[in-house]
Amino acid sequence: MIQENIGKVLVFDVWSDYAHFRKIYTTTSPLTFSIPPRTALCGLIGAMIGLEKEHNEYLRNFAIKKTKIGLKILNPIKKVRIAENLIHTKNAKGIGMNLITERTQINFEFLKDPKYRIYFWDSNGLLDALKKQLSGHKSVYTPCLGLSENIANFEFIGEFVTSTQKSKNGNIIHSVIPIEKLRDEQGMEFASGLEYFSERIPVEMNSERIVTKYSDILFERNGKPIQTKMKEPYIEIRYDDNSKENIVFIE
Numbered sequence: 001m002i003q004e005n006i007g008k009v010l011v012f013d014v015w016s017d018y019a020h021f022r023k024i025y026t027t028t029s030p031l032t033f034s035i036p037p038r039t040a041l042c043g044l045i046g047a048m049i050g051l052e053k054e055h056n057e058y059l060r061n062f063a064i065k066k067t068k069i070g071l072k073i074l075n076p077i078k079k080v081r082i083a084e085n086l087i088h089t090k091n092a093k094g095i096g097m098n099l100i101t102e103r104t105q106i107n108f109e110f111l112k113d114p115k116y117r118i119y120f121w122d123s124n125g126l127l128d129a130l131k132k133q134l135s136g137h138k139s140v141y142t143p144c145l146g147l148s149e150n151i152a153n154f155e156f157i158g159e160f161v162t163s164t165q166k167s168k169n170g171n172i173i174h175s176v177i178p179i180e181k182l183r184d185e186q187g188m189e190f191a192s193g194l195e196y197f198s199e200r201i202p203v204e205m206n207s208e209r210i211v212t213k214y215s216d217i218l219f220e221r222n223g224k225p226i227q228t229k230m231k232e233p234y235i236e237i238r239y240d241d242n243s244k245e246n247i248v249f250i251e
Helices: 038-049 057-061 126-135
Strands: 002-004 008-015 067-073 079-087 103-112 115-122 153-165 171-173 196-205 211-220 226-228 234-238 244-247
Touching (some): 008 234, 038 067, 038 115, 038 126, 038 196, 115 126
Antiparallel strands (some): 002 153, 008 115, 153 234
């Protein structure tokens, strides 16, 4: 049953060889979230359309009340450890970076071959700007997944009209799911052979780059759909080939 029409949603895929979305509580051995937090997706989209990061312009434009972002896992989540040599810059004022000899080797945790599908809805004029960049395979700033060296590629899937569907007794959801949107703890229907995980990730930051909201996100490690009972309506996206995906936004 269609409840309302939220308008058009942009859908695009993004991937890279490696990604790192640093967990803020890790220092000497940086660990990564399994999926990009919503805050990282805001930075990615902001880079594509040219929003300035220096003055936190993209944070003002990506408030939850103004924009909605969903995420689907396309490649299985794999993590590897890579040792990186970090240079000591604390006492290196006035000399060239190439002259710094002190180094520390740190093990970083990276995501290997990450690939995600991103769904973007906007109410403040960013939709057309992002569509122009995606359709021309252009980006104002270099897109990356977490760290600047994790340069990302992307593919525009299209712009699609959506419908909001009322939750029924059981729903198949293709995106990651904020646990707060589940009907209750008994709403999960665990399927044999699937790997379910949840992670608490930052969702929104203020202009001082202080996280103002976190959310526990449920996902299947290989990106398989999750069958569950939803407390809130979900979004149905129907593609040109008549296939469809049911998603919920991260918030």
